[in-house]
Amino acid sequence: MSRAPGYLKSPTLLLIVVVVAYILGERLAGLMTLDALMLFMYFLGIAAALNIIMGFAGYVSFGHAVFLGIGAYTYILLVYFVPTMNSLQKMGAGLGVFAVAVVAGLAAAAVAATIGAVVLRLRGAFFAIATIGLDFAALYIVKGVVPTLNPEQFYGAQVILPSWAIVPKEDVFNAMLLTFLLVILTNYAVRRSGFGMGLLAIKEDEDAAEVLGVPTAKYKTIAFTLSAFFTGMLGAIFALNGGGVDEGIFHLGHSINMIVMIVIGGLGTVSGPIVGGIIYYWLYDLLLIHYPGLNLVILGIIVGLVVLFAPEGIIGILRKLTFQGVRLRELLE
Amino acid sequence: MVNVILDLKNVTKRFGGLVAVDEVSFSVRRGEILGLIGPNGAGKTTLFNVITGVYKPEGGRVIFKGVDITGMPAHRIAKMGIAKTHQIVKPFNDMTVLENAMIGALFGKRSGKIGMGEAREVARRMVEFVGLGEKANHLASQLTLHEKKLLEIARALSAEPELLLLDEALAGLNPREIEESLGLIKRVNEEMGVTIIMVEHVMHAVMNIAERIVVLHYGRKISEGSPEEVANDPEVITAYLGDPSLALRFVRRRGA
Amino acid sequence: MDVSILAINVVSGLMWGCVLGVAAIGLTLLWGVMKVVNLAHGELLLLGGYAIAWLYVTYGLNPLVGALAALAIGVAAGAAIYWALLHKLVGKVDIITLRIEMSTLLMMFALSIALYNVYSHVTRSEPRGIGLWHVGPTSVVKFGPVAVQMNHLFAAVLALFITIAVHLFLTRTMVGKAIRAVMQDSQAAALVGIDPVKIKMFTAMLAIGVTALSGFLVLLYESSIIPGTAYKYAPLGFVIVVLGGLGSILGSFIGGVIIGVVYGLSKVIVAELYSPMASDPIALSTAFVILVLVLLFKPEGLFGRR
Ligand SMILES: Nc1ncnc2c1ncn2[C@@H]1O[C@H](COP(=O)(O)OP(=O)(O)O)[C@@H](O)[C@H]1O
Ligand SMILES: [Mg+2]
Numbered sequence: 001m002s003r004a005p006g007y008l009k010s011p012t013l014l015l016i017v018v019v020v021a022y023i024l025g026e027r028l029a030g031l032m033t034l035d036a037l038m039l040f041m042y043f044l045g046i047a048a049a050l051n052i053i054m055g056f057a058g059y060v061s062f063g064h065a066v067f068l069g070i071g072a073y074t075y076i077l078l079v080y081f082v083p084t085m086n087s088l089q090k091m092g093a094g095l096g097v098f099a100v101a102v103v104a105g106l107a108a109a110a111v112a113a114t115i116g117a118v119v120l121r122l123r124g125a126f127f128a129i130a131t132i133g134l135d136f137a138a139l140y141i142v143k144g145v146v147p148t149l150n151p152e153q154f155y156g157a158q159v160i161l162p163s164w165a166i167v168p169k170e171d172v173f174n175a176m177l178l179t180f181l182l183v184i185l186t187n188y189a190v191r192r193s194g195f196g197m198g199l200l201a202i203k204e205d206e207d208a209a210e211v212l213g214v215p216t217a218k219y220k221t222i223a224f225t226l227s228a229f230f231t232g233m234l235g236a237i238f239a240l241n242g243g244g245v246d247e248g249i250f251h252l253g254h255s256i257n258m259i260v261m262i263v264i265g266g267l268g269t270v271s272g273p274i275v276g277g278i279i280y281y282w283l284y285d286l287l288l289i290h291y292p293g294l295n296l297v298i299l300g301i302i303v304g305l306v307v308l309f310a311p312e313g314i315i316g317i318l319r320k321l322t323f324q325g326v327r328l329r330e331l332l333e
Numbered sequence: 334m335v336n337v338i339l340d341l342k343n344v345t346k347r348f349g350g351l352v353a354v355d356e357v358s359f360s361v362r363r364g365e366i367l368g369l370i371g372p373n374g375a376g377k378t379t380l381f382n383v384i385t386g387v388y389k390p391e392g393g394r395v396i397f398k399g400v401d402i403t404g405m406p407a408h409r410i411a412k413m414g415i416a417k418t419h420q421i422v423k424p425f426n427d428m429t430v431l432e433n434a435m436i437g438a439l440f441g442k443r444s445g446k447i448g449m450g451e452a453r454e455v456a457r458r459m460v461e462f463v464g465l466g467e468k469a470n471h472l473a474s475q476l477t478l479h480e481k482k483l484l485e486i487a488r489a490l491s492a493e494p495e496l497l498l499l500d501e502a503l504a505g506l507n508p509r510e511i512e513e514s515l516g517l518i519k520r521v522n523e524e525m526g527v528t529i530i531m532v533e534h535v536m537h538a539v540m541n542i543a544e545r546i547v548v549l550h551y552g553r554k555i556s557e558g559s560p561e562e563v564a565n566d567p568e569v570i571t572a573y574l575g576d577p578s579l580a581l582r583f584v585r586r587r588g589a
Numbered sequence: 590m591d592v593s594i595l596a597i598n599v600v601s602g603l604m605w606g607c608v609l610g611v612a613a614i615g616l617t618l619l620w621g622v623m624k625v626v627n628l629a630h631g632e633l634l635l636l637g638g639y640a641i642a643w644l645y646v647t648y649g650l651n652p653l654v655g656a657l658a659a660l661a662i663g664v665a666a667g668a669a670i671y672w673a674l675l676h677k678l679v680g681k682v683d684i685i686t687l688r689i690e691m692s693t694l695l696m697m698f699a700l701s702i703a704l705y706n707v708y709s710h711v712t713r714s715e716p717r718g719i720g721l722w723h724v725g726p727t728s729v730v731k732f733g734p735v736a737v738q739m740n741h742l743f744a745a746v747l748a749l750f751i752t753i754a755v756h757l758f759l760t761r762t763m764v765g766k767a768i769r770a771v772m773q774d775s776q777a778a779a780l781v782g783i784d785p786v787k788i789k790m791f792t793a794m795l796a797i798g799v800t801a802l803s804g805f806l807v808l809l810y811e812s813s814i815i816p817g818t819a820y821k822y823a824p825l826g827f828v829i830v831v832l833g834g835l836g837s838i839l840g841s842f843i844g845g846v847i848i849g850v851v852y853g854l855s856k857v858i859v860a861e862l863y864s865p866m867a868s869d870p871i872a873l874s875t876a877f878v879i880l881v882l883v884l885l886f887k888p889e890g891l892f893g894r895r
Contacts, residue, residue, distance in 0.1 A: 192449070193449070194439045194440075194449060194452070197432070197435060197436055197439055197449075198436070198439070198440065200425070200427075200428065201425055201428075201436045203427075204425035204426060204427055204428065205423045205424075205425060207387070207423070208419065208423035208425070209425075209436070209440075210387075210406075210407045210408050211385055211386075211387060211407050211408075211411060211417055211419075212408075212411055212416075212436055212437055212440055212441070212488065212489075212492065213408045213411030213412050213437075213440030213441050213444055213492060214408055214436065214440045215406075215408045215409075215440075216408065217406075268427070329429075
């Protein structure tokens with residue numbers, strides 16, 4: 001490793017710095033709209049959030065839309081019904097939004113900790129199916145309950161923020177950026193920690209990990225909860241930016257976006273979801289412009305090709321290579 | 334009084350109607366190598382799984398260093414100082430040899446009190462001790478069966494255990510590899526002071542290396558004693574007669 | 590509580606349950622035989638539905654004949670899907686590991702994204718159906734206070750018929766017996782000379798054929814279908830497969846009936862105790878609560894082996 005040139009010491013950190021610099025540059029240059037930049041961070045953010053449980057521990061959750069939804073509804077309903085929360089979100093040029101989003105994230109985390117403790121006993125497809133079930137349970141419950149909260153004002157399960165609850169876009173942007181940084185750096189910290197090693201061992205062979213002393217049940221639950229926390233925060237800020245929320249937030253498609261980004265980028269690394277997210281965002285845009293209507297069809301085909309021919313994803317392939325005598329797997333985290 | 338590290342009292346484990354381990358009792362002395370033998374399906378692996386907490390026994394007690402560990406979760410038992418290698422190797426395929434061993438170090442005896450750097454040091458020492466030093470940065474999936482078995486041992490040793498359970502660490506190896514592994518096991522026992530229980534099918538190997546032998550048959554303990562005592566026990570011979578190839582090896586050994 | 594409302598809901602739940610049960614047969618077969626979790630199940634169900642609707646609207650083809658066409662299309666799609674998407678992952682392996690299982694799951698998931706969006710593109714997400722076409726001379730049958738739509742009754746009866754047919758196919762024919770053998774133990778099946786690749790392909794053809802055929806029942810039941818209909822039936826299908834037990838045809842049917850009846854009952858109860866507005870979605874959510882409970886406490890399902 002001593003042979004590695006300086007700039008190659010940690011390509012992952014370099015990647016993170018470049019991405020953040022890109023976002024800030026675009027923000028200053030003003031070429032991309034704030035909405036487009038926020039969508040970019042949102043995509044990469046949710047991929048990184050899911051990565052904690054799916055990429056590191058190997059548990060493919062189709063239910064993360066639930067946490068997006070819980071975060072979104074918690075945020076929107078809080079500022080709608082609780083005046084202090086509404087004042088809080090307007091303070092500190094985005095810090096207030098961040099604070100309320102933390103509350104929303106905690107709500108998602110609390111649900112994750114409760115159901116995670118039981119659902120994480122299931123493995124593989126059974127876990128995936130159970131999380132699909134949770135998603136639909138949550139969808140139908142919200143569809144049933146939310147309209148009854150304020151039947152005169154809510155349109156079905158849709159809650160639109162009234163003008164008195166709107167926050168300047170710049171503030172929302174700042175909160176999104178902060179959350180984005182937090183989730184990416186958490187990924188990085190987890191990957192380099194003993195906790196992260198334990199999660200990777202769980203992904204490889206859960207029974208062997210347990211016998212070696214990895215507290216598998218506890219680690220899985222923590223990873224799931226942490227993952228849900230960030231997902232909830234991102235869902236909250238996403239909804240705020242959209243000016244409200246409806247039951248569509250629970251759509252399986254949202255979970256699917258996250259999974260696809262990780263699959264394209266590669267499991268088990270910090271850079272995987274970042275690279276996967278960038279490609280997905282770019283493809284999504286590109287295909288939308290050139291093949292409107294068929295964009296998702298093509299995306300589906302691309303995912304299929306990745307599963308068939310590059311199951312390790314892009315980073316997985318890179319990690320097999322050697323560059324200037326250095327094995328990339330030692331560097332690419 | 335002899336220093337007992339592990340004490341099994343009437344341990345019973347059932348799978349539905351099948352009694353895989355039936356009221357088994359014996360003690361292991363600190364510092365010894367104990368052989369655990371028996372025909373296929375005798376319940377040896379299952380007994381190891383009960384000791385390490387993978388299975389909860391339906392009856393009996395497992396006492397380790399004077400503490401009742403019956404029914405404790407496996408990861409806590411690992412921290413108390415018991416490590417195991419798997420009969421069917423279970424390497425973390427997508428990790429390097431060194432990373433595999435690091436898992437052992439991070440979550441073993443010093444779990445929570447050991448940093449990444451130190452864990453890497455311990456892991457490296459153990460990987461070199463078993464002779465995989467040159468392969469430290471190879472992916473576990475690229476190893477041969479022999480190397481994977483050595484990796485199992487390195488990973489277990491990285492936990493710095495007091496008691497090591499080896500489940501058929503020699504099975505599937507050629508005679509030269511068996512000799513090497515036997516030397517390794519002896520060094521683990523003598524240089525590191527680790528107590529060892531080894532389950533083995535390669536009979537003469539256990540007979541040479543173990544001070545005492547326990548024999549299981551259909552889940553029950555049918556004999557216990559020095560290799561000579563066990564080899565001459567009529568009940569043991571009858572038990573092995575059910576398995577002609579083993580019986581043959583047994584007879585050869587007695588003749589030798 | 591009005592008893593006749595209860596009776597109406599239970600009866601309609603029962604009939605819908607029969608449809609749900611049959612719609613899950615394909616799912617249970619694929620999962621049971623080769624551990625393929627078919628996330629494109631809803632879309633393949635709609636494949637049949639759309640084919641029938643299109644043939645009816647464009648050529649005036651009787652939907653009963655259209656159903657046979659749907660079956661044929663499904664069987665062909667099954668073969669194509671097996672060779673194009675699944676063979677490389679499951680064809681040559683005896684033991685399907687967790688990793689392979691997740692790969693096929695993602696594969697079918699990719700197919701579902703593609704198909705879903707093809708449907709949305711082609712139909713512009715507008716409803717498709719067979720309008721007022723109905724099976725018998727009267728559109729409603731009365732059993733005392735309970736009035737039942739002829740189409741629903743017919744769908745339920747046909748569901749029962751298809752279930753029996755698939756059951757007979759699996760127990761009486763050579764191919765069916767081989768499929769069951771592979772389901773129980775693929776290695777042992779290979780030892781007695783059953784070609785596992787062929788059996789896996791036949792399974793995909795049978796499973797997806799029955800799935801497309803049940804699209805007819807869905808069409809009879811829903812007045813019209815949209816791409817989003819897939820998101821209603823596929824998840825319920827998973828609930829039923831888990832409840833009934835992987836690979837069990839009988840389990841699938843009974844699981845469907847249970848889910849249908851529980852839905853009908855909870856709808857009445859929620860309307861009575863909480864709010865009529867919330868009754869339909871919350872009644873649907875019970876199915877998923879059942880799913881999670883079964884996975885946790887009886888993972889082998891009602892009729893499955895562990
Ligand atoms: N998880 C299990 N479920 C059911 N039966 C098992 C299980 N593990 C082992 N058995 C049965 O218990 C008996 C003992 O097996 P095992 O402990 O593996 O024997 P050994 O290691 O001595 O060959 C065998 O009959 C085996 O089939
Ligand atoms: Mg064994």
